[in-house]
Amino acid sequence: MELTRKIVDGEYGSVPIAVAGVSGYAGAELARLLLHHPRLKFSRPVFYGRAGEMQSTSLTDLHPQLATHDGPIDPVHPFDWDDLVERGTNILFLALPHEQSRKWAPEALARGIRVVDLSGAWRLQQDDLRAVYKLEDVDPVLARELQAEAIFGAPELHRNKIATARLVANPGCYSTSIILALAPLLQAGIVDIDHGIICDAKSGVSGAGKAATAKTHFMYAADNLSAYNVFGHRHTGELLEQLHLDASQIQFTPHLLPIPRGILSTIYLRLKEVTTPDAVAVLLRDFYKDSPLVRIHATPALPQIQHVVRTNFCDLGFELAKDGKRLVLVSCLDNLLKGAAGQAVQNMNLMCGWPEAEGLL
């Protein structure tokens, strides 16, 4: 009886959810999270692969790690708008290359389907910052309107706007780790911005997606640590827009770590006034008191990649120098989860009016 009530009331959801790009790394994590999501118990998400390139296949053929002992084997359908519409799709996750998301998000919205886009296609409002993606719009006027409407999908900063958004631009993995560390301090106005902020970030190889490149080739990535895109990484734009900084005030340098997944960002800054570790801790804790997926370490304990891999958390920690002014923040997350699929599901929860961490803890 109780169960029937919950189904009828929609507590267990009859929200038709679809994923495009399920054959990729982020798509695999999305599938895993959605299949285990308590609110989607009775309305399984629908998974799509690339039309024309694939024969109908199954999720467990693509990702054997998702197999269960006796569970059903979900089909993976060739992508088809008519099929999405017929199924009454409400929310579509796009786990695709940026160019493809830029094309498909308008198509989905035109069909009344809300979008959570995992790519960088819709994250940046400023044209000069977005130019790094070299995106070409089929309908530039419509794209401009949708761009203005798109909400940057950082739930800890924009949860109210995400709840009613039609187009959510899920943040980049590096940017998530850095924005979550810096936003509380910058919003409190205690950072001496004139001294500059340095963000030294390191990512596991899955951050680059499944396509093999020279950079991710085993012979290059293994037993190695290398910096790249020192002044030109596309996540810099997200830092500038979300943290309200200009390029002279923040330096972000990404590095490739020879591990499969995880990001660690070490952030160096100066405070305007002498302060205490307790005051910094109170500020961080207060900022994230209603954010179940951000964990604050008690200083001087610092987050480590091992603590967050395969979780949906972003862990934050810091140490303050004896002078009370030089602060080093450390931020850690799993690039495929809090940096991509986990955050995307967190956004879906908000868009559906469900608790933000449902299915993610």
Ligand SMILES: NC(=O)C1=CN([C@@H]2O[C@H](COP(=O)(O)OP(=O)(O)OC[C@H]3O[C@@H](n4cnc5c(N)ncnc54)[C@H](OP(=O)(O)O)[C@@H]3O)[C@@H](O)[C@H]2O)C=CC1
């Ligand atoms: N990896 C990460 O840590 C993060 C990734 N992201 C973003 O999420 C998105 C997905 O990333 P990720 O899973 O790593 O990438 P992958 O390269 O692992 O997967 C890409 C997916 O897109 C599909 N695809 C590629 N080209 C097309 C096309 N022209 N039409 C339709 N489908 C296509 C691929 O299908 P097929 O198998 O047929 O090639 C595959 O399913 C990207 O935009 C990425 O920038 C965001 C944050 C972190």
Ligand SMILES: CC(=O)N[C@@H](CCC(=O)OP(=O)(O)O)C(=O)O
């Ligand atoms: C290790 C690695 O290569 N990481 C990727 C960032 C991944 C990410 O966040 O994806 P978006 O492309 O969606 O921003 C890079 O530096 O390009």
